[in-house]
Amino acid sequence: MARPRLSYKARRRWTLVILLIGMPAYIVAVVTVLNWLDRPPLWLEFLVYVALGLLWILPFKYVFRGVGQADPDADRD
Numbered sequence: 909m910a911r912p913r914l915s916y917k918a919r920r921r922w923t924l925v926i927l928l929i930g931m932p933a934y935i936v937a938v939v940t941v942l943n944w945l946d947r948p949p950l951w952l953e954f955l956v957y958v959a960l961g962l963l964w965i966l967p968f969k970y971v972f973r974g975v976g977q978a979d980p981d982a983d984r985d
Contacts, residue, residue, distance in 0.1 A: 914971070918977045922971050934964050 914922070938960050942953070965972070966985070 916974075916981050919971050919973075920975055923975050926968055926971065931964065 938957070942956065947953070948956070
């Protein structure tokens with residue numbers, strides 16, 4: 909199954925939306941859920957935060973790929 913191809917500008921816009929809205933919302937959700945639970949040992953809490961901190965990026969890997977590079981669709985004059 910082929911992924912729909914996003915333009916470079918669209919990927920840059922989605923990157924900003926994800927970083928400015930999605931990531932803070934994810935952080936608030938994770939901290940809220942972990943605060944509802946009984947306090948686990950510090951080492952376990954640290955591992956959960958590290959794992960969830962890495963897990964959020966997996967669905968967005970395609971969107972972030974190559975965004976820091978020059979626009980490949982721009983004319984090279």
